[in-house]
Amino acid sequence: MCEYRLSAVAALSPPNREPKPVGSFQLTELTExxxxxxxxxxxxxxxxxxxxxxxxxxxxxxxxxxxxxxxxxxxxxxxxxxxxxxxxxxxxxxxxxxxxxxxxxxxxxxQNDAWTCFELTGSGLNSVFERLAGFDVHSFSTGDVVRTTIEHMGCFVLCLETSNLFQLLVARSYARAMSHAVLQAFQSSAALEKV
Amino acid sequence: MIIPHPLLGPRDAQEFTYLGDASLLNRPDWQAENADAAFYDYQYLRNNPAGVHRELWFHEQGDRSWLIVTRNTVTHEILGAELAVDVARDMSTKTETGV
CATH class of the missing domain: 3.30.70.1520 (Heterotetrameric sarcosine oxidase)
Incomplete structure (x- = not known):
């Protein structure tokens, strides 16, 4: 096992790293x-x-x-x-x-520091991905993965539970931009739920 | 345009980048007698057909595979797509066996 003298930091610095709930959706950076x-x-x-x-x-x-x-x-x-x-x-x-x-x-x-892994939870995440990406999220079910673009950023989308639990891998340098894009899509989808 | 990826199914052309004529797979032999002329042709001379055209597309925002897409340049109808690696392998097999 390596011996470290420097502290590892996550892609998002606090307070951006705190889980972000928006309506029933939540975005979390998985640092481990x-x-x-x-x-x-x-x-x-x-x-x-x-x-x-x-x-x-x-x-x-x-x-x-x-x-x-x-x-x-x-x-x-x-x-x-x-x-x-x-x-x-x-x-x-x-x-x-x-x-x-x-x-x-x-x-x-x-690839440890090349990618940042986000977890998206919530009921009805399909409506969020409809806004974010061009793949057919409604044909996506547990165990499916796709490499696609979100706001011009290349990423992997993993479906852990149909429409309710996804993981998103994006280049670490895009972590803040991706977090911003996802939170905006959360807000749009959450706003529609209230209508 | 929607490109029918042989492995991943229909994908938006936005995910791809275009390289050019599929004849680029036929790289000339650099040790041949006429290598200069062959590379001049390879590099600069292209057919520009109004109609069916085989061309190389790279699935940059997907599985990073090279495809040969057959497209009608007049109607933009996509007539088929195959993995470039399979086509190149077939070509080298034919060259080796002289078929």
Whole structure:
């Protein structure tokens, strides 16, 4: 385990980091997420796939899907490429562990500080994503993932529970802008609920 | 325009960036005798058809794959889309086997 002498900071500084409830919706920055990307090389074999599945504890996610194991979760990001998410407290060295587990058939990159993970909760989040993004959120159900744009920012949208619980991964440098965009969409959707 | 992504289904053209004619996949052999002329053609000369055109599109705001989209440049009708990697693989197989 590494020895740190500097304090880690989240993408959003207080008070922006506090969970933001708007009507029935809430936006929270998840600061305790370890992220790594896995890209298959030409030498990727069936054994590599099995080692990968064994590491995450479930089958490798299919196209446009994400899966959750006991410790790790993973989602498909491109042909032959996946993202793996875990707890930062217990799996800080996720990228190294993945590389050790799968071997030379893949390239693994640590993504911990590249992405910020937001959690969106609330009843009827579909109306929020209707405002934010161009994908068909109404055909989206638990376990679906899409890479798309929100306010010109590239991001991953993960559906953890149909219309009620989503996670949003966006480049860390866009965290404030994305938070602002989501909160505005919350306000628009919450205002309509009152009508 | 809606582009029918072979893996992800119909996606808005906003998510893609356009590169150009699909003939760019046929990169000339740089060691060939006529490499100068071949690269001049490759780099600067393009057909500009009014009608069906095969072109390269990059799914930048999606799964980052290159597609070959067949599009009618007059009507903007999209006639099909396939993964460029599959097309390139087929091309190299045909070259190797001489078919």
């Amino acid at each position: 997420v370890s992220i790594a990307s896995v890209a298959s090389r030409n030498t990727f074999t069936e054994e590599c796939g099995q080692s990968f599945a064994q590491f995450i504890g479930v089958d490798i996610p299919a196209i446009g899907q994400f899966v959750r194991g006991a410790v790790h979760s993973a989602f498909w990001s491109a042909p032959g490429q996946w993202f793996v998410l875990s707890s930062h407290n217990t799996n800080e060295e996720l990228a190294g562990d993945l590389k050790d587990a799968i071997g030379s058939g893949v390239s693994v990159s640590e």
